[in-house]
Amino acid sequence: MAFDWCLRLYEIKAAELILYGRALGLSHGEAEDVLQETFLALMQKPQVPLKPEHYCVRSFRNRALNYRRSLWRRLTRELEARRWFEKSPSEGPAERAAMNALAALPMEQREVIVLKIWHRCTFEEIAGLLDISPNTAAGRYRYGLQKIKLQLEGVVYERDELTGGTVALLAAAPPVGGA
Amino acid sequence: MNSLEAQLHSWQPRHPSAALKRQLFATPASLAPKMAWFVGWLVPATACALLTFSILDSGNAISGRLSPVEPMVTTLLSIQGFRVPAPDSSWKGQNCLSSVIFDWTNRSGSTSSITSFPQNRIN
Numbered sequence: 001m002a003f004d005w006c007l008r009l010y011e012i013k014a015a016e017l018i019l020y021g022r023a024l025g026l027s028h029g030e031a032e033d034v035l036q037e038t039f040l041a042l043m044q045k046p047q048v049p050l051k052p053e054h055y056c057v058r059s060f061r062n063r064a065l066n067y068r069r070s071l072w073r074r075l076t077r078e079l080e081a082r083r084w085f086e087k088s089p090s091e092g093p094a095e096r097a098a099m100n101a102l103a104a105l106p107m108e109q110r111e112v113i114v115l116k117i118w119h120r121c122t123f124e125e126i127a128g129l130l131d132i133s134p135n136t137a138a139g140r141y142r143y144g145l146q147k148i149k150l151q152l153e154g155v156v157y158e159r160d161e162l163t164g165g166t167v168a169l170l171a172a173a174p175p176v177g178g179a
Numbered sequence: 180m181n182s183l184e185a186q187l188h189s190w191q192p193r194h195p196s197a198a199l200k201r202q203l204f205a206t207p208a209s210l211a212p213k214m215a216w217f218v219g220w221l222v223p224a225t226a227c228a229l230l231t232f233s234i235l236d237s238g239n240a241i242s243g244r245l246s247p248v249e250p251m252v253t254t255l256l257s258i259q260g261f262r263v264p265a266p267d268s269s270w271k272g273q274n275c276l277s278s279v280i281f282d283w284t285n286r287s288g289s290t291s292s293i294t295s296f297p298q299n300r301i302n
Contacts, residue, residue: 032199
C-alpha cells in the first residue's frame with residue numbers, strides 16, 4: 001500500500017530532507033513546504049520506485065530548486081532562526097561554530113557534504129544526482145570538510161565577499177601571555 | 180568514516196513539525212474522534228437553537244402580534260387580480276342581460292316546424 005511505504009520513508013528521511021533543503025538555501029519552513037509537496041507527489045504514485053530513498057532525494061531537489069521564492073518568503077527566511085540541527089546538551093562553542101561554518105559554506109559544497117554524511121550517498125550517486133563527475137563531487141566534499149575541520153580546531157576563517165567568495169584562512173593568534 | 184565525519188554525523192538534523200506529518204498521513208481512523216466530537220457538539224447545539232427559535236416564535240403569535248401568515252394574506256388581497264367581484268351597482272349592467280338579446284326567439288318567421296314558447300305561458 002502506497003500509504004505505508006510513504007510513511008516509512010517519511011520516518012527515515014524527513015529530517016534529512018529538511019537539512020538538505022537548508023543546504024539548498026531554503027528556510028526551515030520552505031523546506032517543510034517542499035517536503036510536503038514531495039510526499040504528496042510520492043503518495044500519488046501507483047508503484048513504489050525502484051530506489052525510494054534516492055527517488056525521494058532527487059524529487060525533493062528538483063522541487064526545492066524550482067520553489068518560487070517570493071519577497072515575503074525571503075524576509076521570513078532572514079528572520080527565521082539559522083539553526084540547522086537539534087540542540088544537544090554536549091554542544092560546545094566550537095561545535096556551534098562548525099555548524100555555522102557548514103551553513104556558511106558555498107551551496108555546492110554544503111550540498112555534497114549533506115548528501116554524503118546525512119543521506120549516506122556515494123560520490124557516484126551524488127555525481128549522478130547533481131550531474132557532475134564523481135571527482136568533482138569528492139573535491140567539493142573534501143574542500144568543504146576541511147573548512148569545517150579548521151573551524152572545529154579553533155581556526156578562524158574569513159570570507160572575502162568582495163572577491164567573489166574566496167576564502168582566506170587565518171590561523172587564530174595564540175593568546176598573549178601576561179598581557 | 181573518519182572521526183570528523185562521525186562527529187558531523189552525530190549532529191541531529193532538525194525534524195519537521197508534527198503538524199506536517201499529521202497533514203500528510205492523517206487517516207480516517209485518526210480523524211474519527213475529532214469528527215465524533217464535532218458532530219456530538221454540533222447536532223445538539225443545532226437542535227437547541229431550532230427549539231429556541233420555535234418557542235420564541237410561538238410566544239410572539241400568542242402575544243397578539245401578526246403571525247407570519249397574516250402579512251402574506253394582506254399582500255394577496257391588495258393585488259387587483261385576486262379581488263373577488265362585489266355585487267354593487269357598477270357590476271349590475273354586466274350581470275343583467277337585456278331582453279333584446281333574446282328577441283330572435285320571439286320572431287314568428289322561424290323556419291322550424293316547432294313553434295316557439297308562447298309569451299303568456301312560461302310554466
